[in-house]
């Protein structure tokens with residue numbers, strides 16, 4: 001199916017099934033409500049085939065261009081049917097499984113994620129090793145034909161909902177840095193895993209501390225080769241900055257439009273709106289080019305750091321504009337649209353942190369794209 005046909009047919013299906021796809025809860029809802037609604041939307045979209053387009057047939061997909069996945073997420077987001085942050089975790093983790101898991105494991109597991117039957121999480125960051133992933137400490141040792149994992153992760157989004165985790169562990173010596181890391185796919189109900197949710201400043205227990213205490217992971221759950229976890233991580237992170245960000249851009253476009261509709265007469269400075277619109281347009285142009293590179297089968301890399309810097313900048317700009325235009329509603333509103341604007345304003349502050357901080361993205365751009373020399 002080509003993109004034009006996909007758009008027309010998907011839009012018609014979304015119109016027809018709007019009532020079934022809508023959330024039952026009012027307003028933002030709790031994270032539990034959002035997760036349940038996300039599963040419902042994914043299941044309906046998967047069973048109707050939409051969620052399978054753009055994914056390889058060997059993992060339950062129907063083939064076709066990744067642009068189809070880009071449009072599906074855009075359409076669901078623009079219609080306020082999904083929250084892009086939790087929806088787009090699929091775009092971050094499924095490609096890694098497809099590229100690095102043994103084929104039969106990927107074929108078994110990926111459809112569960114696409115259909116919303118399962119949630120997966122990404123266990124990379126540790127206390128003290130967010131930006132500096134190469135120094136991670138969570139240790140995996142081979143004992144009696146299995147990995148035995150001990151250590152801690154932190155900021156693991158949706159860990160309390162997750163059935164599986166793409167986990168980075170240290171299998172080399174402590175000094176082996178990025179050369180001694182191994183990635184694995186871990187069942188979250190394995191004995192020895194403790195998940196302790198953390199509350200963010202927007203009041204949601206979105207991420208967690210995850211503790212591993214003698215957790216046994218079969219060797220055939222290794223993703224890629226032993227000691228090659230750095231390559232897995234470096235391939236995953238550009239996915240986090242491609243289709244997932246395209247979906248987020250669609251959501252920002254919608255929220256900016258809603259702000260313009262909602263703001264009282266004269267509350268928005270036209271020049272400020274124009275500036276934010278230009279930033280959003282710049283991001284979307286850049287991200288569109290990234291979607292086409294993905295479609296052409298190119299390997300994404302450091303250049304997606306530019307997409308992330310543009311996205312984080314405009315995300316904060318959209319919600320700064322909202323704070324200027326509807327301050328009472330955003331800061332104090334307890335009913336109507338207030339709680340959602342407030343929650344999103346606060347969450348937008350994290351845009352320059354998650355998926356690699358703004359400073360780290362700029363370091364990557366400086367070192368790897370502009371050849372400006374090593375970190376000092």
Ligand SMILES: Cc1cc2nc3c(=O)[nH]c(=O)nc-3n(C[C@H](O)[C@H](O)[C@H](O)COP(=O)(O)OP(=O)(O)OC[C@H]3O[C@@H](n4cnc5c(N)ncnc54)[C@H](O)[C@@H]3O)c2cc1C
Nearest residue numbers: 122123124125130131155156157350353354355356357359
């Ligand atoms: C909402 C949210 C969701 C997240 N979800 C996940 C998840 O699901 N899985 C996961 O593994 N992680 C997740 N993270 C963690 C995220 O990847 C890290 O927070 C991020 O990489 C930064 O790491 P850190 O918090 O340890 O900060 P640090 O690395 O300690 O950085 C602190 C500050 O120092 C700056 N800094 C650090 N090193 C340098 C340098 N070399 N040059 C210049 N400045 C530097 C940083 O930019 C930052 O401002 C999430 C974070 C957030 C906010």
